[in-house]
Amino acid sequence: MGQGGSGDATLVTHEGRSAADHHGAVNPAVYRASTILFPTVAAFNARKSQRVRYGTHGTPTAHALEDAISALEGAAGTVLAPSGLATISNVMLALLDGGDHVLVPDNVYGPVRSLCTKLLPRMGVRTTFYPPRIGAGIETLVEPRTRLIWLESPGSLTFELQDVPAIAAVAQARGIATAIDNSWSGGLFFKPLAMGIDISVQAATKYIVGHSDVLMGTAACNGRTLAKIADAGSLLGLCVGADDAYLALRGLRTIAVRMQRQHATGIAVAEFLEAHPLVAEVFHPGLPSHPDHAIWKRDFTGASGLFGFALREPADKARAEAALSAMMDELRLFGMGASWGGYESLLVPTYPDRIRTATEVPADLRFMRIHVGLEEPADLIADLAAALDRWKEHAQ
Ligand SMILES: *Cc1c(COP(=O)(O)O)cnc(C)c1O
Numbered sequence: 001m002g003q004g005g006s007g008d009a010t011l012v013t014h015e016g017r018s019a020a021d022h023h024g025a026v027n028p029a030v031y032r033a034s035t036i037l038f039p040t041v042a043a044f045n046a047r048k049s050q051r052v053r054y055g056t057h058g059t060p061t062a063h064a065l066e067d068a069i070s071a072l073e074g075a076a077g078t079v080l081a082p083s084g085l086a087t088i089s090n091v092m093l094a095l096l097d098g099g100d101h102v103l104v105p106d107n108v109y110g111p112v113r114s115l116c117t118k119l120l121p122r123m124g125v126r127t128t129f130y131p132p133r134i135g136a137g138i139e140t141l142v143e144p145r146t147r148l149i150w151l152e153s154p155g156s157l158t159f160e161l162q163d164v165p166a167i168a169a170v171a172q173a174r175g176i177a178t179a180i181d182n183s184w185s186g187g188l189f190f191k192p193l194a195m196g197i198d199i200s201v202q203a204a205t206k207y208i209v210g211h212s213d214v215l216m217g218t219a220a221c222n223g224r225t226l227a228k229i230a231d232a233g234s235l236l237g238l239c240v241g242a243d244d245a246y247l248a249l250r251g252l253r254t255i256a257v258r259m260q261r262q263h264a265t266g267i268a269v270a271e272f273l274e275a276h277p278l279v280a281e282v283f284h285p286g287l288p289s290h291p292d293h294a295i296w297k298r299d300f301t302g303a304s305g306l307f308g309f310a311l312r313e314p315a316d317k318a319r320a321e322a323a324l325s326a327m328m329d330e331l332r333l334f335g336m337g338a339s340w341g342g343y344e345s346l347l348v349p350t351y352p353d354r355i356r357t358a359t360e361v362p363a364d365l366r367f368m369r370i371h372v373g374l375e376e377p378a379d380l381i382a383d384l385a386a387a388l389d390r391w392k393e394h395a396q
């Protein structure tokens with residue numbers, strides 16, 4: 001486990017670079033470019049056939065990143081955007097027309113829920129949020145105008161896995177497009193396109209960049225959807241800076257070693273939490289106790305460093321808040337902040353019970369989301385053990 005697909009470590013080391021094109025340098029140059037010059041009127045008028053023709057359509061640096069991601073995800077091509085959320089909105093705007101209907105899992109990344117409830121309705125697009133464990137039962141929610149089934153597996157905050165091949169089969173039989181948020185696996189531990197999904201999107205901000213210093217989104221598309229997603233990206237003017245593309249490509253070079261380490265540390269920390277008397281539940285698909293562990297073993301080759309756990313909360317609200325502050329405010333190694341996928345560890349409280357509409361989430365649990373970085377596992381466990389001691393002191 002924690003290996004990635006066969007040859008992935010080799011692939012991320014070698015794809016998306018060509019020393020011969022860059023004076024022998026190992027890495028592609030950073031091409032900061034808006035204007036691209038053409039030597040003749042004929043070449044200028046034929047520029048649409050050129051991959052490098054204007055900055056918004058990508059520079060050689062951005063294309064190197066696209067090529068490497070396409071190889072990793074087994075895609076016909078990859079479309080970049082300046083954030084994960086921008087990639088997701090690009091895919092939705094590309095595939096949905098007024099009057100259409102989209103199916104979105106109830107545990108979708110929060111801002112995507114807002115996109116579906118605040119922006120898409122203004123364009124006449126309706127969303128149904130579905131229970132993520134619905135599997136082939138998704139069929140019962142399909143309407144005549146359903147044009148897109150969105151997936152995210154594991155889903156945000158509560159980490160349910162989806163039966164991706166079952167949902168892809170339903171969609172394919174009806175000619176409905178499918179797109180999945182694959183950020184959790186980094187494109188390394190899960191291969192959605194090989195399972196019949198049309199588009200695998202990632203917040204490259206997370207594991208691809210891997211150092212908490214660049215925002216980026218990738219849409220790895222099959223041949224059926226690539227032109228539509230690329231055209232919409234062009235129409236919307238979505239593009240990424242050359243420096244950001246360079247840093248994302250540099251992050252990608254080490255994704256296999258980082259994620260193998262984070263897989264192992266994540267399992268060790270999850271096992272520590274599962275055995276701890278204060279912890280009510282651990283939401284990590286790599287644990288045999290996880291309800292979707294069988295799906296994880298079937299479809300994934302590893303786990304990222306992101307998972308959840310829950311503490312039983314004291315009924316008294318003031319006491320519950322005091323316990324949370326005592327636990328969190330004195331953490332030594334875990335930072336408190338949005339995002340994940342970097343080399344550093346993070347811990348935040350989450351509130352899934354406030355946003356879900358299609359699934360029951362117990363309200364008496366203190367949900368936490370943890371991201372393990374590249375620190376020594378024993379140091380992380382010691383920091384958490386001390387934090388749980390502080391919780392206990394204030395919760396009683
Ligand atoms: C962070 C995140 C995104 C959005 O990425 P940004 O680059 O921050 O816009 C999308 N999906 C998931 C699951 C995420 O966690």
